[in-house]
């Protein structure tokens with residue numbers, strides 16, 4: 505038996521700081537607390553743009569003119585309806601599973617039940633399937649949410665914007681103008697975010713020249729985890745478990761003293777306040793006030809202030825997931841649907857980056873440090889202890 509000497513090999517756990525590719529799609533400036541899509545500051549996009557425009561920007565590298573936006577929006581609207589057998593099969597699963605698992609399975613079903621979906625697509629077909637998935641993942645998410653409430657699905661309304669239609673499919677009625685705008689902003693702010701775990705997972709799958717649906721299901725699976733997109737659901741669970749500001753103070757004090765991770769804080773790249781959290785905080789304040797959820801907002805602010813006091817020097821500040829849940833909760837959406845909404849937005853970034861990477865593809869194939877033995881003699885089973 506022998507062992508390899510690994511002394512010379514350097515690596516960083518979690519690929520921290522490792523550069524995996526080059527891109528023109530987006531950039532996270534973690535020091536300045538800025539996020540850019542194709543060079544545009546997301547704060548500007550959140551103020552002036554729509555999800556359709558943002559998705560177009562990520563896909564095509566420029567903001568659309570009026571004609572281009574109208575055609576793109578029309579195409580998205582035309583793709584919204586799901587084949588009915590997809591939903592039937594999805595809701596017929598023997599045991600109720602998490603909506604993120606249903607969404608992942610729903611995306612797989614969309615591919616398996618579409619005879620026109622080839623396994624290896626050219627880039628133009630991938631882009632088209634990507635646009636179709638942007639539309640269909642919103643429908644899937646709304647249908648899954650309604651199924652969990654024992655409500656029938658609502659047919660999409662092609663006259664509505666992506667965000668307004670999503671709320672309509674969730675609730676069976678139009679949202680208030682503020683609700684529709686906030687949903688649009690939420691979708692814009694989640695659409696892309698550098699080389700995060702789910703984007704990387706999608707790209708790793710794509711780099712094998714697998715199909716787009718496999719990339720997207722990998723992205724959904726990765727996003728589901730509580731260290732990534734799944735944190736938003738945990739945040740609202742945490743906030744709802746606290747009945748007063750005093751309880752929040754005790755909770756946060758205990759978590760800090762025990763060095764427990766507090767959901768909705770910290771980020772691998774941001775060492776300044778996450779710009780998305782800043783925007784969400786403003787909307788969360790407004791919406792919680794309007795909907796009588798201001799005590800939850802006060803609890804959130806209490807936790808935020810104490811965490812910043814304790815950890816700001818380590819760069820642990822609120823991330824996107826801290827306030828987004830308060831917004832969805834104020835819109836009447838169940839916590840289990842928060843991460844699917846994240847996925848239904850992030851699909852734009854996943855697909856844009858997958859396609860960009862495939863334009864000059866190279867198989868992702870890193871190495872690991874092997875610390876086990878080599879040349880272990882094989883012992884026949886009857887001689888083993």
Ligand SMILES: CC(C)(COP(=O)(O)OP(=O)(O)OC[C@H]1O[C@@H](n2cnc3c(N)ncnc32)[C@H](O)[C@@H]1OP(=O)(O)O)[C@@H](O)C(=O)NCCC(=O)NCCS
Nearest residue numbers: 730731732735764765766767768769770771772823824825
């Ligand atoms: C997002 C996250 C995984 C990134 O972290 P990372 O770069 O891998 O950093 P680590 O998890 O290694 O944490 C580094 C240090 O910060 C601390 N830390 C990180 N996030 C923290 C949090 N939310 N609460 C308290 N401490 C935290 C860790 O305990 C660790 O402390 P130590 O150096 O004393 O051991 C991490 O901040 C986290 O788990 N956050 C909570 C989940 C969450 O909100 N995820 C959504 C991200 S958008």
